[in-house]
Amino acid sequence: xxxxxxxxxxxxPEEQRPVNLxxxxxxxxxxxYASTRSEIxxxxxxxxxxxxxxxxxxxxxxxYAPGRMQQVGLAAVIAWxxxxxxxxxxxxxxxxxxxxxxxxxxxxxRQELESRRDHLRNAxxxxxxxxxxCLIFAGSFLGRAWPTGQRLRxxxxxxxxxxxxxxxxxxxxxxxxxxxxxxxxxxxxRNR
Amino acid sequence: MxxxxxxxxxxxxxxxxxxxxxxxxxxxxxxxxxGDADRRHDLRQEIHLQLWKxxxxxxxxxxxxxxxxxxxxxxxVSYVNRERRRNTGLVNIEEIEPTAASRNAExxxxxxxxxxxLSQLILKLKPLDRQIMLSYLEDMDNAAIAEITGLSxxxxxxxxxxxxxxxxxxxxxxxxxx
Numbered sequence: 390x391x392x393x394x395x396x397x398x399x400x401x402p403e404e405q406r407p408v409n410l411x412x413x414x415x416x417x418x419x420x421x422y423a424s425t426r427s428e429i430x431x432x433x434x435x436x437x438x439x440x441x442x443x444x445x446x447x448x449x450x451x452x453y454a455p456g457r458m459q460q461v462g463l464a465a466v467i468a469w470x471x472x473x474x475x476x477x478x479x480x481x482x483x484x485x486x487x488x489x490x491x492x493x494x495x496x497x498x499r500q501e502l503e504s505r506r507d508h509l510r511n512a513x514x515x516x517x518x519x520x521x522x523c524l525i526f527a528g529s530f531l532g533r534a535w536p537t538g539q540r541l542r543x544x545x546x547x548x549x550x551x552x553x554x555x556x557x558x559x560x561x562x563x564x565x566x567x568x569x570x571x572x573x574x575x576x577x578x579r580n581r
Numbered sequence: 582m583x584x585x586x587x588x589x590x591x592x593x594x595x596x597x598x599x600x601x602x603x604x605x606x607x608x609x610x611x612x613x614x615x616g617d618a619d620r621r622h623d624l625r626q627e628i629h630l631q632l633w634k635x636x637x638x639x640x641x642x643x644x645x646x647x648x649x650x651x652x653x654x655x656x657x658v659s660y661v662n663r664e665r666r667r668n669t670g671l672v673n674i675e676e677i678e679p680t681a682a683s684r685n686a687e688x689x690x691x692x693x694x695x696x697x698x699l700s701q702l703i704l705k706l707k708p709l710d711r712q713i714m715l716s717y718l719e720d721m722d723n724a725a726i727a728e729i730t731g732l733s734x735x736x737x738x739x740x741x742x743x744x745x746x747x748x749x750x751x752x753x754x755x756x757x758x759x
Contacts, residue, residue: 394748397695398718404608406622410633413626575634 414498421501422480425508429477429515436470439522443529462525469518477515480508502573509566512559520555524548592636595645599632603649606719607632610650613703613715614657624660631656643728650716650729658708671707695752702751713740 440463474481508515527547607628615621635652639645661671703714709730716726723741727734 394695394699394752395718395720397692398609398699399720400692401609401612401696403605404622404625408622408625408629410626410629413630572634575637 418498418501421505425480425505428508429473429481432515432519433470433473436466436518436522439519439526440466443526456529459525459529462521466518466522466525469521473515473518477508480504499573499576502569502576506566506569506573509562509569512562516555516558520551523551592633592639595636595639596633599636599645599649600629603646607649607653609719610653610657610715612700613711614661616700616704620664624657627660628653628656647725647728654712654715654729658712661708671705673707673710698752699748702747710740713737714744717741717744 443459443463524547528544608625611621611625611628615624632649632652635648639648643651699718703711706714709732712730713726713732716729721729723734723737726732726741727737730737732740
């Protein structure tokens with residue numbers, strides 16, 4: 390048994406794999422891009438699911454006929470989704486601009502951090518259609534199930550849950566955006 | 582990483598100094614926080630990234646060594662907290678004795694075995710005590726450990742005394758049984 394445990398600790402074998410900062414930055418960049426894209430795509434898929442459900446029910450044996458309000462709402466949702474797809478096309482399908490390709494790993498990482506921060510700050514833009522679709526979907530069927538006078542009251546709990554979910558989501562994303570801003574500051578705005 | 586401004590170049594230069602002077606210490610520190618080789622590699626990378634970023638605001642109010650240890654420890658502590666599910670049952674230095682005693686030791690205690698047992702002991706500790714233990718094993722004095730951890734020198738002295746007792750009792754016992 391060696392007497393000096395400190396020496397034993399300090400003489401331990403060297404790590405075989407060297408640390409590669411560039412590699413780490415590249416991996417983080419890929420992860421940021423992937424999570425941004427998956428959030429947008431998942432949100433849009435969820436909206437399309439609700440729309441498809443309503444269309445299927447309207448065409449199927451349930452003989453559900455959407456009222457004018459629902460039709461307008463659905464049209465708004467679809468328009469919103471199309472605008473989102475156009476607006477976020479660069480985050481869904483990577484464009485790979487010449488500038489980005491020519492940037493150093495760190496600069497590219499900084500761009501991706503900024504993109505992710507903006508994405509989180511604008512959560513209501515890409516998350517909004519889902520909230521609206523949920524409201525229309527639930528409103529349509531609750532409206533059918535209850536007499537007219539009770540519709541608003543029966544919708545209220547759902548609206549409250551949706552509002553809480555939305556506010557919580559927005560606050561969480563705002564916090565994440567602030568964390569990214571801190572990381573951007575750490576990377577060094579003086580070097581931009 | 583190529584930087585084009587003077588502050589960036591200064592940071593890169595500092596980072597290279599840190600890697601040259603304390604690269605091995607950082608590796609050992611990571612070993613004190615993560616036993617699995619692949620995860621440890623991730624932790625080492627994370628520590629290096631945080632260090633590199635932090636050097637932007639390094640103002641020389643403490644030594645580069647102290648700064649490096651602070652950032653490395655803090656990054657590792659965040660890692661331990663993130664991996665909370667895998668890091669259950671961590672104990673304080675004061676609680677380690679009853680859980681760590683091993684009386685059925687094999688008689689082939691050598692440096693490698695001692696290192697393995699020491700690592701196991703360290704990995705059981707709660708983060709703050711782990712910081713103190715690792716700093717002590719890196720041959721730092723109480724004042725330096727206090728500067729890194731933010732605890733008072735008196736508090737560190739008590740903890741270090743406790744660590745010495747635990748290490749000598751645990752390893753001398755095994756030597757006795759060997």
